[in-house]
Amino acid sequence: MNEFDELLKKRAREEPFPLPEDYAGRVFAACASLEEKQVKAKKTHTLHRWAMGVAAALAVFVAVPNLSAPAAAAMERIPVLGSIVKVITFRTYTYDDEHAHADVSVPQIEGSGSAAASVNADAQKYTDALVEQFKADCADLGEAYEGLNVTYDVVTDSDTWFTLRVDALETKASGYQFAKIYNIDKTTDQVVALDGLFKDDSDWAKALSDEVLRQMNEQMADASSGTAYFTEDFTGVTADQNYYFDAEGNLVLAFDEYTVAPGSMGAVEFTIAPSAYENLLK
Amino acid sequence: MPCLTKAWFTGQVVQNQTALYRTARTILKNREDAEDAVQEAILAAYASLDTLRTPESFKPWILRILTNRCYDVCRRSRPTVDLSDVENVLCASGTDCTEKMSLWQAVEQLPDDLRTPITLFYYEDLNIRQICSVLNLSEPAVKTRLHRGRAKLRELLGEEGT
Numbered sequence: 001m002n003e004f005d006e007l008l009k010k011r012a013r014e015e016p017f018p019l020p021e022d023y024a025g026r027v028f029a030a031c032a033s034l035e036e037k038q039v040k041a042k043k044t045h046t047l048h049r050w051a052m053g054v055a056a057a058l059a060v061f062v063a064v065p066n067l068s069a070p071a072a073a074a075m076e077r078i079p080v081l082g083s084i085v086k087v088i089t090f091r092t093y094t095y096d097d098e099h100a101h102a103d104v105s106v107p108q109i110e111g112s113g114s115a116a117a118s119v120n121a122d123a124q125k126y127t128d129a130l131v132e133q134f135k136a137d138c139a140d141l142g143e144a145y146e147g148l149n150v151t152y153d154v155v156t157d158s159d160t161w162f163t164l165r166v167d168a169l170e171t172k173a174s175g176y177q178f179a180k181i182y183n184i185d186k187t188t189d190q191v192v193a194l195d196g197l198f199k200d201d202s203d204w205a206k207a208l209s210d211e212v213l214r215q216m217n218e219q220m221a222d223a224s225s226g227t228a229y230f231t232e233d234f235t236g237v238t239a240d241q242n243y244y245f246d247a248e249g250n251l252v253l254a255f256d257e258y259t260v261a262p263g264s265m266g267a268v269e270f271t272i273a274p275s276a277y278e279n280l281l282k
Numbered sequence: 283m284p285c286l287t288k289a290w291f292t293g294q295v296v297q298n299q300t301a302l303y304r305t306a307r308t309i310l311k312n313r314e315d316a317e318d319a320v321q322e323a324i325l326a327a328y329a330s331l332d333t334l335r336t337p338e339s340f341k342p343w344i345l346r347i348l349t350n351r352c353y354d355v356c357r358r359s360r361p362t363v364d365l366s367d368v369e370n371v372l373c374a375s376g377t378d379c380t381e382k383m384s385l386w387q388a389v390e391q392l393p394d395d396l397r398t399p400i401t402l403f404y405y406e407d408l409n410i411r412q413i414c415s416v417l418n419l420s421e422p423a424v425k426t427r428l429h430r431g432r433a434k435l436r437e438l439l440g441e442e443g444t
Contacts, residue, residue, distance in 0.1 A: 008385065
């Protein structure tokens with residue numbers, strides 16, 4: 001919290017808030033009218049309702065290198081290339097009761113590279129945190145509906161890039177869709193964040209942000225499209241921005257729901273033309 | 283495990299009675315409607331006491347029941363405004379007001395969708411996840427509303443908020 005927040009909290013605590021004269025009496029009357037009863041307090045979590053499954057039986061084969069013979073031969077000569085062969089569901093978490101539902105699939109990349117190991121560890125940590133938050137939210141309120149669905153997908157599996165996307169949907173009355181995207185450069189066996197694509201001294205963030213803003217304004221100019229973005233609140237693209245390269249090799253920037261657009265727009269993506277950034281690449 | 287009794291429930295209600303009325307007023311402009319909604323929420327909450335998962339979560343739990351009641355009232359009735367409320371706003375925004383604006387007067391001038399999250403955060407000390415649960419909103423939606431509400435309060439109260 002910043003100073004302004006602290007000051008507002010202080011004022012909220014200290015400034016008098018007048019209640020209507022008869023209000024306390026009405027509260028008292030409502031309480032007095034209640035009949036005596038006893039309800040046993042619940043445990044914080046009903047853990048027995050959680051079910052967990054482990055890999056083998058649920059293994060889902062996702063990606064197979066689909067290359068021409070010369071390309072496959074070339075691939076074998078590069079040590080780290082081809083070390084990723086598939087992604088399996090390492091673990092599933094499911095939960096169900098009257099008010100809450102969760103279905104979480106934790107992915108695991110099968111491969112010998114260190115990048116795969118790093119992604120696996122992070123994906124495990126990330127999904128664990130989502131599950132813990134879900135349990136905490138469930139404990140907070142009784143009547144509220146809580147939902148959590150986590151799935152994954154291999155977005156790209158090219159000669160250079162292997163991209164794993166973990167999608168989450170948190171549901172209360174409305175949904176909140178968000179994702180975490182891992183990009184592995186097969187040629188270096190490194191997990192590459194967005195800033196890792198560009199030269200150190202380049203202003204890649206401005207170049208990409210300008211292009212995103214340009215596309216937002218262009219789309220909103222067509223009033224009949226019903227498109228809306230929070231252009232005034234858009235603070236720009238940062239190093240931890242979700243991105244991937246699509247099947248045509250285009251750079252795509254992916255934004256979580258509500259971050260740059262109203263909920264009616266869902267999670268939005270912008271495909272960036274190479275001309276906007278290619279001279280900035282490493 | 284402890285038992286939740288009428289005495290325990292009544293104690294919790296009394297302890298949170300200001301929070302209940304204040305939250306109701308962020309949604310309902312009419313004082314009578316807000317008092318009615320609080321009374322109805324107390325009865326509804328007691329009837330569904332078995333849905334309270336932990337005694338510690340009483341406040342967000344009953345505030346959620348209350349806000350649902352308030353939204354029901356909004357849907358049922360046409361908006362009406364107390365004369366005293368009009369005077370408050372006129373004092374807050376006009377040039378004749380001799381005293382500085384109170385925080386609550388500034389909160390009352392916020393747009394409808396910002397008033398309740400701001401009140402739950404600053405007055406009721408709920409965290410963002412609890413506000414999400416009370417208002418059935420996603421975390422980014424709550425954060426966005428708090429961000430906008432904060433900016434608006436800064437504008438209304440001045441940079442220092444004094």
